[in-house]
Amino acid sequence: MEKKEQLYEGKAKKVFATDDPNLVIVDYKDDATAFNGLKKGSIAGKGVINNVMSNHMFQLLEKQGVPTHFVEQLSERETLVKKVSIVPLEVIIRNISAGSFAKRFGVEEGIVFDEPTIEFSYKNDDLGDPLMNAYHAVALKAATREEIETIKSMAFKVNEVMKQYFDSLNVILVDFKLEFGKTADGKIVLADEISPDTCRLWDKTTKEKLDKDRFRRDLGGVEEAYQEIMKRVMGK
Amino acid sequence: MEKKEQLYEGKAKKVFATDDPNLVIVDYKDDATAFNGLKKGSIAGKGVINNVMSNHMFQLLEKQGVPTHFVEQLSERETLVKKVSIVPLEVIIRNISAGSFAKRFGVEEGIVFDEPTIEFSYKNDDLGDPLMNAYHAVALKAATREEIETIKSMAFKVNEVMKQYFDSLNVILVDFKLEFGKTADGKIVLADEISPDTCRLWDKTTKEKLDKDRFRRDLGGVEEAYQEIMKRVMGK
Ligand SMILES: Nc1ncnc2c1ncn2[C@@H]1O[C@H](COP(=O)(O)OP(=O)(O)O)[C@@H](O)[C@H]1O
Ligand SMILES: Nc1ncnc2c1ncn2[C@@H]1O[C@H](COP(=O)(O)OP(=O)(O)O)[C@@H](O)[C@H]1O
Numbered sequence: 001m002e003k004k005e006q007l008y009e010g011k012a013k014k015v016f017a018t019d020d021p022n023l024v025i026v027d028y029k030d031d032a033t034a035f036n037g038l039k040k041g042s043i044a045g046k047g048v049i050n051n052v053m054s055n056h057m058f059q060l061l062e063k064q065g066v067p068t069h070f071v072e073q074l075s076e077r078e079t080l081v082k083k084v085s086i087v088p089l090e091v092i093i094r095n096i097s098a099g100s101f102a103k104r105f106g107v108e109e110g111i112v113f114d115e116p117t118i119e120f121s122y123k124n125d126d127l128g129d130p131l132m133n134a135y136h137a138v139a140l141k142a143a144t145r146e147e148i149e150t151i152k153s154m155a156f157k158v159n160e161v162m163k164q165y166f167d168s169l170n171v172i173l174v175d176f177k178l179e180f181g182k183t184a185d186g187k188i189v190l191a192d193e194i195s196p197d198t199c200r201l202w203d204k205t206t207k208e209k210l211d212k213d214r215f216r217r218d219l220g221g222v223e224e225a226y227q228e229i230m231k232r233v234m235g236k
Numbered sequence: 237m238e239k240k241e242q243l244y245e246g247k248a249k250k251v252f253a254t255d256d257p258n259l260v261i262v263d264y265k266d267d268a269t270a271f272n273g274l275k276k277g278s279i280a281g282k283g284v285i286n287n288v289m290s291n292h293m294f295q296l297l298e299k300q301g302v303p304t305h306f307v308e309q310l311s312e313r314e315t316l317v318k319k320v321s322i323v324p325l326e327v328i329i330r331n332i333s334a335g336s337f338a339k340r341f342g343v344e345e346g347i348v349f350d351e352p353t354i355e356f357s358y359k360n361d362d363l364g365d366p367l368m369n370a371y372h373a374v375a376l377k378a379a380t381r382e383e384i385e386t387i388k389s390m391a392f393k394v395n396e397v398m399k400q401y402f403d404s405l406n407v408i409l410v411d412f413k414l415e416f417g418k419t420a421d422g423k424i425v426l427a428d429e430i431s432p433d434t435c436r437l438w439d440k441t442t443k444e445k446l447d448k449d450r451f452r453r454d455l456g457g458v459e460e461a462y463q464e465i466m467k468r469v470m471g472k
């Protein structure tokens with residue numbers, strides 16, 4: 001598989017064309033941003049960890065019947081994936097209150113919900129990824145009603161699989177962000193990444209944060225947290 | 237029906253107790269506020285217009301099978317209503333893009349949606365009435381899943397009735413805000429008010445705004461717009 005021209009560069013990854021028009025290569029960077037790009041930095045080794053962990057999670061999810069963009073890991077930082085057109089919605093599942101939810105609704109972090117919540121934010125950096133509901137998404141033609149139903153049931157399924165998996169690693173899955181895309185033949189698949197950049201992960205015993213909140217909130221031990229998650233996920 | 241002590245005063249109305257613990261009197265003021273209370277003013281005659289118009293709308297909706305809090309108009313500004321515990325959600329239906337929707341999602345005003353949208357904002361002045369979805373509302377116990385389903389279908393029904401009614405007055409119903417409450421016996425009814433304070437109403441021919449946006453945006457002719465709507469609604 002030949003790596004050809006760069007198609008685009010996001011905040012955490014670069015995407016390259018290949019010989020095959022239906023496949024692209026994602027290349028994970030160590031760059032870290034927060035608060036819609038206002039805070040910038042770098043987390044040494046993050047690109048490798050997020051690549052390896054994402055691929056591990058995608059393979060686990062495929063086994064449980066969730067279609068993903070994953071094809072094959074090419075190197076420490078590079079993975080071959082199905083090229084998709086990303087549905088412009090960030091899909092957030094929450095099991096426990098934290099972050100923007102706690103702030104927006106004036107509640108403390110750590111409230112365990114009876115049922116997980118799902119929400120969409122409109123993937124648009126200029127607008128600050130505003131919260132949007134399913135009716136808004138349909139009105140603005142970000143997705144059809146059927147696509148949203150598919151995405152919702154896939155996202156809840158991902159949550160069930162991941163919650164159980166992290167629990168087995170003594171980690172609480174607090175919340176996470178997913179992106180979905182449409183392949184050339186119009187099928188919705190899970191895309192983008194699943195990593196400590198996109199999940200809130202708390203140690204079950206100590207409640208220590210093992211995710212990007214250490215970077216966002218200047219808590220220190222950022223690299224160590226990513227390495228700890230990697231160790232638990234990969235068993236090494 | 238004796239008017240007893242004031243129970244609370246909101247931005248647009250005062251609420252008084254009566255001899256009957258299940259009934260209260262709402263008393264409409266001319267006070268006008270916008271942007272979560274940041275802009276303050278007064279619109280001469282608004283209290284009378286909003287009272288009379290709300291009661292007219294509630295009676296129309298009752299005839300179409302929508303239960304409301306309306307009992308009996310007592311004076312120009314005062315109405316006897318069922319006392320409810322207000323569900324802490326502002327329920328907004330949109331037929332056409334405008335206001336906070338246009339701003340939030342970076343689109344122009346005036347886009348006619350294929351289907352109306354519904355959204356909830358958490359009724360909390362300190363938090364700025366943040367947008368919330370049905371999952372959030374259930375997680376925060378603002379309402380049960382069943383209550384939300386009831387409220388949604390009532391709100392869409394209200395939209396159908398009102399859209400057709402305003403159309404017959406040569407007025408476009410762009411969007412509006414509703415509040416629902418629970419009566420002593422746990423029944424959900426439409427409460428609060430339906431007025432140019434809570435609806436966006438555009439003249440069908442000229443597209444002139446005949447609502448509170450004239451106050452919000454300093455467009456002038458505020459009193460005249462309220463009077464024009466009153467004239468069309470009451471036929472005088
Ligand atoms: N399978 C895929 N095909 C095409 N684009 C993808 C795929 N998976 C993820 N992307 C997109 O790659 C871009 C780069 O990722 P990232 O650096 O995380 O971007 P962002 O700055 O938007 O977070 C994003 O726009 C993401 O949606
Ligand atoms: N039938 C009712 N029973 C009890 N409270 C009501 C009823 N209808 C409306 N209310 C409440 O009366 C209060 C005063 O109204 P308003 O001045 O419009 O308040 P706000 O400042 O919240 O807009 C509001 O909290 C409203 O929800």
Ligand SMILES: [Mg+2]
Pocket residue numbers: 010011012
């Ligand atoms: Mg990203």
Ligand SMILES: [Mg+2]
Pocket residue numbers: 246247248
């Ligand atoms: Mg009010």
